[in-house]
Amino acid sequence: MAEHDPDGGLVAAMARGETWALDDLYARHGRRLLAYLAGLLDDRQLAEEVLQDVMLAAWRGAADFRGESRVTTWLLAIARRQALGARRHRGVAVVPLDEDAPKDDSxxxxxxxxxxxxxxxxxxxxxxxxxxxxxxxxxxxxxxxxxxxxxxxxxxxxxxxxxxxxxxxxxxxxxxxxxxxxxx
CATH class of the missing domain: 1.10.10.10 (Winged helix-like DNA-binding domain superfamily/Winged helix DNA-binding domain)
Structure with a gap:
């Protein structure tokens, strides 16, 4: 598992079928994932729908998570794949970042x-x-x-x-x- 990733335990619990872990993972990462998806899709409602698909894919794929990356990286990769799929199916173009995306002053x-x-x-x-x-x-x-x-x-x-x-x-x-x- 990626060094000291506090979310690794949540993914392991999800792999065992413990639904509370999915709720916790959503609580920890849902907002960040939604901002990323909204930035890719320029449609907050579609981003919310795709976020549900992301969480479902994470639930289904939890047993396959090898811990070679941080859970955040794994979730963002799932989100990107789901957003690309949504764009293909709905013809959504890539657009500027969402105004609500978290800001980092680095x-x-x-x-x-x-x-x-x-x-x-x-x-x-x-x-x-x-x-x-x-x-x-x-x-x-x-x-x-x-x-x-x-x-x-x-x-x-x-x-x-x-x-x-x-x-x-x-x-x-x-x-x-x-x-x-x-x-x-």
């Missing part, structure tokens, strides 16, 4: 949010390609490592690093243009 975002209004950051995020935007969300909002984000996205860790680098460069350029009064 790294580059700390400097960016000091220099620009939250609306400017959201607008700049909305101009990023979907793959870069999703990578940023996983790294900064969901606090995943590069390797964990790569696992969720199903790409090599080097791809995550290059997407992150390109996204940061683009955000700096977009926010600088807004700061000096130009349209991005």
């Amino acid at each position: 790294g580059v975002f700390k400097r960016i949010e000091r220099q620009a209004s939250q609306d400017a950051v959201r607008a700049a995020l909305g101009q990023l390609p979907a793959d870069q935007r999703e990578t940023l969300e996983l790294i900064f909002y969901h606090e995943l490592s590069g390797a964990e984000a790569a696992g969720v996205l199903g790409v090599p860790e080097g791809t995550v690093k290059s997407r992150l680098s390109r996204a940061k460069t683009t955000l700096r350029r977009l926010l600088h243009l807004k700061e000096v009064g130009h349209e991005a």
Whole structure:
């Protein structure tokens, strides 16, 4: 199991059929998963429906969880697969992050949010390609490592690093243009 993951016991209890563990897992991660899904789907109602599918998939897959990643990473990977399936079936396009997504003041975002209004950051995020935007969300909002984000996205860790680098460069350029009064 991933080092000291407090949720590992919940997944093990789910694997034994203990429904209280699913309730606890939902209480601990439901809001984070909903924000992630709403950001991917741009439809809160659809995100809520997909969240139910995510929790059902987690329940069904609990016995197969090997503990090689954090439970959070496992849940985000399930959420991504379910959201992609929902988009395929419903033709939903990828859109900007949900306004209710949790904010993390780490790294580059700390400097960016000091220099620009939250609306400017959201607008700049909305101009990023979907793959870069999703990578940023996983790294900064969901606090995943590069390797964990790569696992969720199903790409090599080097791809995550290059997407992150390109996204940061683009955000700096977009926010600088807004700061000096130009349209991005």
